[in-house]
Amino acid sequence: MNKEIDINKIVSKLRSVLPASCGTISLHEPSFKGNEWKYIKECLDTGWVSSVGKYVDEFEYKLAEFTGVKRAVAVANGTAALHICLKLVGVRDNDEVLMPALTFVATANAVAYCNAVPHFVDSEERTLGIDPFKLKKYLAEISEIRAGACFNKKTGCRIKAVIPMHTFGHPVDLDPLIDVCSLYKLELIEDAAESLGSYYKERHTGNFGKLSALSFNGNKIITTGGGGAILTNDEELGKLAKHITTTAKLPHKWNFYHDMVGYNYRMPNINAALGCAQLEQLPFFIEKKRRVTENYKKVFSGIDGIQLFQEPKFARSNYWLNVLLLDEKNAPMRDALLEGTNNAGILARPAWVLMNQLPMFKDCPHMDLHISEKLEKRLINIPSSPELS
Numbered sequence: 457m458n459k460e461i462d463i464n465k466i467v468s469k470l471r472s473v474l475p476a477s478c479g480t481i482s483l484h485e486p487s488f489k490g491n492e493w494k495y496i497k498e499c500l501d502t503g504w505v506s507s508v509g510k511y512v513d514e515f516e517y518k519l520a521e522f523t524g525v526k527r528a529v530a531v532a533n534g535t536a537a538l539h540i541c542l543k544l545v546g547v548r549d550n551d552e553v554l555m556p557a558l559t560f561v562a563t564a565n566a567v568a569y570c571n572a573v574p575h576f577v578d579s580e581e582r583t584l585g586i587d588p589f590k591l592k593k594y595l596a597e598i599s600e601i602r603a604g605a606c607f608n609k610k611t612g613c614r615i616k617a618v619i620p621m622h623t624f625g626h627p628v629d630l631d632p633l634i635d636v637c638s639l640y641k642l643e644l645i646e647d648a649a650e651s652l653g654s655y656y657k658e659r660h661t662g663n664f665g666k667l668s669a670l671s672f673n674g675n676k677i678i679t680t681g682g683g684g685a686i687l688t689n690d691e692e693l694g695k696l697a698k699h700i701t702t703t704a705k706l707p708h709k710w711n712f713y714h715d716m717v718g719y720n721y722r723m724p725n726i727n728a729a730l731g732c733a734q735l736e737q738l739p740f741f742i743e744k745k746r747r748v749t750e751n752y753k754k755v756f757s758g759i760d761g762i763q764l765f766q767e768p769k770f771a772r773s774n775y776w777l778n779v780l781l782l783d784e785k786n787a788p789m790r791d792a793l794l795e796g797t798n799n800a801g802i803l804a805r806p807a808w809v810l811m812n813q814l815p816m817f818k819d820c821p822h823m824d825l826h827i828s829e830k831l832e833k834r835l836i837n838i839p840s841s842p843e844l845s
């Protein structure tokens with residue numbers, strides 16, 4: 457079973473599917489071959505570069521249309537989107553919010569911005585995301601329902617919400633997670649920052665949470681330079697999300713009247729213009745990215761000791777970042793493999809350090825995390841830009 461890996465062979469397999477390049481091949485590069493120049497030039501020519509302009513509305517409309525949600529609200533970045541999702545589901549001081557330990561730091565930071573506490577849960581090998589069955593068992597042990605809310609028996613704090621994160625574009629098993637949410641009175645927020653273009657059982661990710669967050673950072677599947685969006689199927693919450701992210705100003709010809717503490721989390725029109733051009737090409741990017749994965753699948757199918765991670769059965773993934781998983785026995789070879797690929801001009805990277813190992817979150821509650829720990833040691837990301845197809 458657990459055969460040893462041959463690093464030179466893996467590097468040459470990667471080389472064989474990647475285009476010849478004189479520089480380093482990065483993990484994910486943006487591609488601007490559509491209407492980017494045209495739309496941005498129009499912003500400059502008309503002067504509408506900032507917080508008002510037609511592209512913000514158009515981008516929100518087209519995002520909602522693509523993902524199938526009732527309302528999308530464009531914001532400054534994905535972290536800001538998560539922050540507002542948490543506020544709007546009612547996360548307050550000292551609440552606990554369940555989330556995977558294996559995620560990008562933004563998920564946990566957004567919880568900290570609410571003076572709430574991240575509570576880390578384990579992932580499963582099938583999806584690389586939250587394991588809903590393990591979570592259910594865990595909550596049965598550590599929590600109790602009082603007055604319609606879930607409380608951590610150990611800390612005494614309310615457990616208000618859960619944030620599944622669709623790791624590298626692969627959807628979490630949402631149906632059983634939704635059951636856990638209704639059983640334990642938890643609000644569901646999807647961190648869909650990596651999963652634009654990914655579907656769980658034919659429905660686009662971001663449709664399952666009360667609110668969900670997207671990111672359009674430079675390395676994501678489409679980019680607005682920096683940016684994010686809040687998705688929701690609740691029209692009232694959608695209106696509120698727009699209001700609170702645009703300084704909570706009441707519309708008026710000249711008065712500055714704000715009816716609550718709002719945030720300046722708007723996406724500027726010039727970024728939205730870039731987003732509109734990118735969104736037009738999204739189906740094309742997904743197609744190309746799936747072709748990159750197919751190429752990797754071909755060359756890695758017969759290789760000992762390492763596997764290309766593939767989408768869960770119930771999902772259609774955007775394959776944002778492709779993943780190679782070392783067999784357990786080969787985990788100690790990970791850094792040597794990274795050394796080998798990087799020396800060969802192929803940027804490969806490990807997964808994030810687990811959130812419970814970062815200094816600011818080391819005292820946060822967590823369940824047994826042994827699957828996340830194993831995954832983190834075995835996983836590397838390999839170049840996945842659409843242009844590599």
Ligand SMILES: *Cc1c(COP(=O)(O)O)cnc(C)c1O
Nearest residue numbers: 533534535560562563649671673
């Ligand atoms: C990219 C990303 C975010 C949001 O990042 P921003 O840089 O703030 O747009 C949030 N969560 C995850 C898992 C991400 O990968």
